[in-house]
Amino acid sequence: MTTSSVDQQIRSRLGDAGVRYTTGRQRVTSALVASDGPRSAAELQTQLGSAIPLSSLYRSLAVMASAGVLAPHHGSQGVTRYELAEWLSGHHHHLVCIDCGSVDDIELPDALEATLHELVDTVADEGHFVALGHALEVEGRCKACK
Amino acid sequence: MTTSSVDQQIRSRLGDAGVRYTTGRQRVTSALVASDGPRSAAELQTQLGSAIPLSSLYRSLAVMASAGVLAPHHGSQGVTRYELAEWLSGHHHHLVCIDCGSVDDIELPDALEATLHELVDTVADEGHFVALGHALEVEGRCKACK
DNA sequence: CAAGAATCGAGAACGATTCTCATTTTCAAT
DNA sequence: ATTGAAAATGAGAATCGTTCTCGATTCTTG
Structure with a gap:
């Protein structure tokens, strides 16, 4: 199996940050690539068959997040879930x-995304701050809970 | 000082849920009414002069949230902040x-809010789920950190 | 191969939150 | 007003996700 393009981008970015892309970390990112939404440390451990101890897993997630490869998402019960950063997976919402x-993950049609972006910029201008990013969270029920 | 309209709405809603609106809880909600954004249990305790033990504070926040009077917001470091529910404070973003x-809190001009609402409905229709709410989070730097 | 840097693994430590339980307060019916 | 049931309180222990510590291990580079 050939190393994917995303994998090479990650390796490159981590290298620039002086962070090693070990096999354990590759398993983590490939699990996230295969996911359709953010995953918590516990979920990843299950998904990976308990092969990685939690302490290492948390460390790797933190390191890769501060290197800009992963993005954290804070959910209920104090659980933090991670997903690929936007420059790797594309801009989307939740x-x-x-x-x-x-x-x-949910994606907005380009036209709507453009509208949302303008909207955020307008708000930022009026509030006199710089919008460094935005996230639209839609609340509903997932397929399992519907 | 006359009991505010919001206070009466809260009392009524809690009453319907069989939840008592004690003086401690009134102090919590009035602190939230006076806030310009969500507050954590620790922040509220400070704001209230340590008058309410954390165990009671957490319980009151949880009870009022499940009665629909408060809305939780999950932030970094596993901290949950609460604010008045939208039907009490009006719809806004963060x-x-x-x-x-x-x-x-930030508010969208009516026109933009309408646009955003349509946008969410469109996404929900396409994804075959019902949008029960939405929250736009803009990332930036607050006045203190700017 | 050797030295230094980064990582790993196991367990302890931490901090926000929740739980337990005995006591106290509130509300409603009498 | 009194009383009894339901709900809330306060203090502390317990829980749980996460972070830290530290000795052992694995790169990477010369």
Whole structure:
């Protein structure tokens, strides 16, 4: 199996930050690439068959997040879920299940995304701050809870 | 000082849920009414002069949230902040500081809010789920961190 | 191969939150 | 007003996600 393009981008970015892309970390990112939404440390550990101890897992997630490869998402019960950063996975938004707390990615059609972006810039201008990013969270029920 | 309209709405809603609106809880909600963004249990305790033990404070926040009077907001470091529910305070969005994690309320002009609402409905239709709410989070830096 | 840097693994430590339980307060019916 | 049931309180222990510590291990580079 050939190393994917995303994998090479990650390796490059981590290298620039002096962070090693070990096999354990590759397993983490490939699990996230295969996911359709953010994953918590516990979820990843299960997904990876308990192969990685929690302490290492948390450290790797933190290191890769501060290197800009992963993006954290704070959910209910104090659980932090991670997903690929936007420059790797593309800009998208989240559907948060009000029952189980799971998070699915949703994408906005380009036209709507453009509208939203303008909207955020307008708000930022009026509030005299710089918008460095934005996230739209839609609350609903996931397929499992519907 | 006359009991405010919001206070009466809260009392009524809590009463319907079989939840008592004690003086301690009134102090909590009035602190939230006076706030310009969500507040954590620790922040509220400070704001209230340590008059309410944390265990009671957490319980009151949880009870009032499940009665629909307060809305939780999950931030970094596993901290949950609460604010008045939308039917009490009006619909608004959040400016989350990427440095200190503080959250300020921001309001969208009516026209933009209408646009955003349509946008969310469109996404929900296409994804075959019901949008029960939405929250736009703009990331930036608060006044203190700017 | 050797030295230094980064990572790993196991367990302890931490901090926000929740739980337990005995006591106290509130509300409603009498 | 009195009383009894339901709900809330306060103090502390317990829980749980996460972070830290530290000795052992694995790169990477010369």
